[in-house]
Amino acid sequence: MTDSADDLEAAIRRIEGVDDLYPGRRGPLDPTTLISQDEKIRTFIEAGSSVVSVRVGVQLSASAPSTARLIADVLRRSHSDAQIRIEVAHLAEGRTASDSAVHPEDSPDS
Amino acid sequence: MTDRPPDSLDCGKTIEDLGDYIDAGRSPSDPSIDNCPECRAVMEALERVSRLSRTMISDDAERLPPLPESWYRSVVAAIQTELRAGRSLPISHPDPRVTITVTEGAVRALLRATGDSIDGLFVGKTEIAGDAEVIGAPVEINLSVTVAWGSDFKRLTGQLRTVARDALAQHTELNVRAINILVEDLHGFPPEKDAR
Numbered sequence: 040m041t042d043s044a045d046d047l048e049a050a051i052r053r054i055e056g057v058d059d060l061y062p063g064r065r066g067p068l069d070p071t072t073l074i075s076q077d078e079k080i081r082t083f084i085e086a087g088s089s090v091v092s093v094r095v096g097v098q099l100s101a102s103a104p105s106t107a108r109l110i111a112d113v114l115r116r117s118h119s120d121a122q123i124r125i126e127v128a129h130l131a132e133g134r135t136a137s138d139s140a141v142h143p144e145d146s147p148d149s
Numbered sequence: 150m151t152d153r154p155p156d157s158l159d160c161g162k163t164i165e166d167l168g169d170y171i172d173a174g175r176s177p178s179d180p181s182i183d184n185c186p187e188c189r190a191v192m193e194a195l196e197r198v199s200r201l202s203r204t205m206i207s208d209d210a211e212r213l214p215p216l217p218e219s220w221y222r223s224v225v226a227a228i229q230t231e232l233r234a235g236r237s238l239p240i241s242h243p244d245p246r247v248t249i250t251v252t253e254g255a256v257r258a259l260l261r262a263t264g265d266s267i268d269g270l271f272v273g274k275t276e277i278a279g280d281a282e283v284i285g286a287p288v289e290i291n292l293s294v295t296v297a298w299g300s301d302f303k304r305l306t307g308q309l310r311t312v313a314r315d316a317l318a319q320h321t322e323l324n325v326r327a328i329n330i331l332v333e334d335l336h337g338f339p340p341e342k343d344a345r
Contacts (some may be wrong), residue, residue: 097320103240130258
């Protein structure tokens with residue numbers, strides 16, 4: 040592994056069609072699984088094999104399969120022997136005028 | 150088993166939580182909501198149904214009896230149950246060490262958003278019937294909708310079938326054998342939105 044989770048997250052966010060990255064699902068994990076890294080780019084050991092797992096949102100205007108395969112390519116470059124798991128958890132409409140209207144934290148004085 | 154409320158999403162948030170958050174202008178920012186894909190999908194759906202119901206209520210007040218409250222409640226209930234993550238729908242990859250999936254909740258939200266984008270039609274319920282967790286297994290898509298009073302049912306449902314099939318082909322590898330559409334209600338939306 041040559042890239043930090045932050046580097047990987049930045050690289051994934053730069054892929055066209057990626058809307059967001061999300062923390063892994065909450066809830067009990069398989070008892071054989073040991074989490075060893077952060078919540079968005081999760082790497083862990085499962086049955087002797089390293090696993091890197093991400094959960095992403097893809098923009099509606101993109102293609103979930105194509106975007107996910109590009110993410111797999113990015114992850115493969117730094118995790119050459121790992122199992123890679125990508126879950127598309129949200130197909131995002133993208134920001135609309137009404138979304139902007141309900142984001143007061145985006146205003147200059149917030 | 151977890152002890153979360155039965156009407157909550159996988160993350161534990163309820164539709165009331167998310168409605169309150171929208172009403173508060175999403176402020177103060179709550180990362181547990183903003184960083185949750187199911188919450189975001191539900192909020193997008195709630196905002197669409199809210200916008201449409203206001204329009205429908207306004208229009209119905211002039212032309213038709215008031216829209217029953219039960220309609221809004223039934224759509225919100227459908228959103229609540231449909232947009233949980235649900236099953237994992239596989240996407241193929243040539244490398245056997247790569248697993249790619251799309252959550253069922255994301256796909257049902259896609260169907261809802263796609264249908265709601267059609268003028269004069271609004272999605273009530275969505276369902277993916279069949280063994281969607283197996284690549285290539287045949288599935289059927291079941292959609293219930295309301296359509297605008299006076300509109301051309303056949304044209305609208307044909308349009309829905311086309312855009313739903315295109316959206317599924319764009320974002321999934323589901324082997325869709327049929328898209329079944331049930332028109333279950335009418336609403337008093339004018340056939341031409343610019344007539345408002």
